[in-house]
Amino acid sequence: MQVLRSIAELSELPGPIFTAIGVFDGVHLGHQAVISTSAAHAREAGGTPVVVTFDPHPAKVLRPDRAPHLLTATQHKIALIRELGVAHLLVVHFDAAFAATPPEEFVRQLVTHAKPLREICVGHEWSFGKNRTGNLALLQALGAEHHFAVVGIKPVAVNGIVVSSTAIRQAVENGDLAKAAEMLGREYTILGTVRRGAQLGRQLGFPTANLSAHSEQFPPNGVYAAEAKLHGKLLRGVANLGYRPTVSSARPERLLELHLFDLDSDIYGEDVEVRFRRYLRPEQKFGSLDELKDQIARDVQNARATT
Numbered sequence: 001m002q003v004l005r006s007i008a009e010l011s012e013l014p015g016p017i018f019t020a021i022g023v024f025d026g027v028h029l030g031h032q033a034v035i036s037t038s039a040a041h042a043r044e045a046g047g048t049p050v051v052v053t054f055d056p057h058p059a060k061v062l063r064p065d066r067a068p069h070l071l072t073a074t075q076h077k078i079a080l081i082r083e084l085g086v087a088h089l090l091v092v093h094f095d096a097a098f099a100a101t102p103p104e105e106f107v108r109q110l111v112t113h114a115k116p117l118r119e120i121c122v123g124h125e126w127s128f129g130k131n132r133t134g135n136l137a138l139l140q141a142l143g144a145e146h147h148f149a150v151v152g153i154k155p156v157a158v159n160g161i162v163v164s165s166t167a168i169r170q171a172v173e174n175g176d177l178a179k180a181a182e183m184l185g186r187e188y189t190i191l192g193t194v195r196r197g198a199q200l201g202r203q204l205g206f207p208t209a210n211l212s213a214h215s216e217q218f219p220p221n222g223v224y225a226a227e228a229k230l231h232g233k234l235l236r237g238v239a240n241l242g243y244r245p246t247v248s249s250a251r252p253e254r255l256l257e258l259h260l261f262d263l264d265s266d267i268y269g270e271d272v273e274v275r276f277r278r279y280l281r282p283e284q285k286f287g288s289l290d291e292l293k294d295q296i297a298r299d300v301q302n303a304r305a306t307t
Contacts, residue, residue: 001078001081001082001086001087001088001089002087002088002089003078003089003090003091004050004088004089004090004091005090005091005093006092007090007092007109007110007113008113009090009113010050010090010110010113010114010115011113011114011115013048013050013088013114014048015047015048015114015115015116015117015118016045016047016048016114016116016117016118016119017047017048017050017114017115017116017117017118018038018039018041018042018045018047018048018049018050018118018119018121019038019049019050019051019052019090019110019114019117019119019120019121020034020035020037020038020039020049020050020051020052020121020122021051021052021053021120021121021122021126021128022034022052022053022122022123022126023053023054023057023058023165024051024053024077024081025057025070025071025072025077025165026071026072026165026168026169026184027072027077027080027081027084027184028071028163028164028165028168028183028184028185029156029158029163029183029184029185030123030153030155030156030163030164031123032084032185033153033156034121034122034123034153035051035081035084035086036084037121037151037153038051038119038121038151039085039086041119041121041151042119045118047118047119048087048088049086049087049088050088050089050090050114051081051086051088051089051090052089052090052092053077053081053089053090053091053092054091054092054093054094055074055091055092055093055094056074056094057070057094058094058099060215061094061095061096061099062099068166068169068217069169069215069216069217069218070214070215070216070217071165071168071169071172071184071188071216071217072191072216073191073213073214073215073216074091074214075191075214075271076189076190076191076214076216076273078091079191079273099130100130101129101130102129102130102133103128103129103130103133103134103138104129104134104138104142105129106128106129106134107120107134107139107142107146108146111146111148116147116148117146117148118148118149119148119149119150119151120139120143120148120149120150120151121150121151121152121153122136122139122150122151122152122153123152123153123155124136124152124153124154124155125155126152136150136152139152158182158183159182161183163183164183167183168180168183168184168188169217171183172188172217172218172219173217173218173219173220174220175219175220175279177219177276187275188219188275188276189229189273189274189275190211190213190216190217190218190256190273190274191213191214191216191271191272191273191274192211192212192213192214192216192256192271192272192274193211193212193214193269193270193271193272194209194210194211194212194267194268194269194270194271194272195210195211195212195268195269196210196268207259208240208257208258208259209257209258209259209260209267209272210255210256210257211255211256211257211258211272211274213256218241218254218256219241219276220241220279221241221242221243221254221282221283222240222241222242222279222280222281222282222283223238223239223240223241223279223280223281223282223283223299224238224239224240224241224276224277224278224279224280224303225238225239225276225277225278225280225302225303225306226238226239226258226274226275226276226277226303227274227275227277228258228260228272228273228274228275229272229273229275230260230267230270230272230273231270235260235261235262235263236260236261236303236304237258237259237260237261237263237303238258238259238280238296238299238300238303239256239257239258239259239274239276240255240256240257240258240259240283241254241255241256241257241283242254242255242283243255243283244257256274258272258274259296259300261300261303261304277306278303278306280299280302280303281299
């Protein structure tokens with residue numbers, strides 16, 4: 001997949017250009033409908049489909065104090081979009097200056113550099129541009145002016161519930177990973193980068209990878225049978241999510257720790273995608289490290305037995 005970093009780079013692609021535009025946090029079934037529709041229209045016309053998204057999430061810039069946790073940080077989103085078979089992805093840098101761009105100017109830039117721009121496909125209620133004044137109706141008016149088609153994809157519903165990043169985020173926070181998976185069209189995963197920790201797990205005989213998640217939404221605290229994707233390979237293990245009350249006197253940072261079975265290599269700095277396969281138990285405080293060690297051994301046994 002070719003990743004473009006500026007709208008001007010659209011001029012390097014053969015036209016006509018068909019764009020699927022959105023934040024696409026989670027790359028859920030609704031997002032997939034936008035992307036697949038645009039790709040199908042491009043194939044029918046012999047054009048080039050391009051997915052257009054934004055980094056960072058606009059809420060991180062527009063309302064940083066109230067921005068939600070993400071379902072997919074940018075590097076995770078890029079990986080998921082690649083798995084859809086997308087050939088071209090444009091990641092537009094979103095900052096205060098871009099947020100102040102009038103919607104008409106954003107479209108003008110697309111029209112200028114796509115040779116030619118044939119279609120824009122978005123979610124039915126997508127808004128864009130300064131003060132979010134751009135909407136489907138404005139896009140259609142601009143399309144008539146600049147001779148490109150506009151497609152608005154209606155919301156996708158699963159079991160009577162409209163699929164949205166907000167609904168999925170709530171399901172994950174509540175621990176309803178099955179509901180989240182239904183709306184995502186895949187299992188919910190978190191992408192984290194392995195960083196150095198206190199290496200207590202190694203001292204206890206269960207070395208753990210401490211993951212720095214990229215502002216992604218965690219499920220409830222506790223211990224989970226887990227699966228991790230590393231270098232394209234799936235590894236099983238145990239994940240502990242929480243504040244480590246046995247070894248931490250204060251309320252420290254919420255941590256995601258992962259013990260992978262049969263792994264003895266150094267993976268510091270590596271990106272690991274974690275799937276929570278089954279909830280095993282809540283987080284708890286033990287009277288000693290020996291008690292903690294014994295419980296971890298039971299957790300490992302339970303996780304290994306998970307099918």
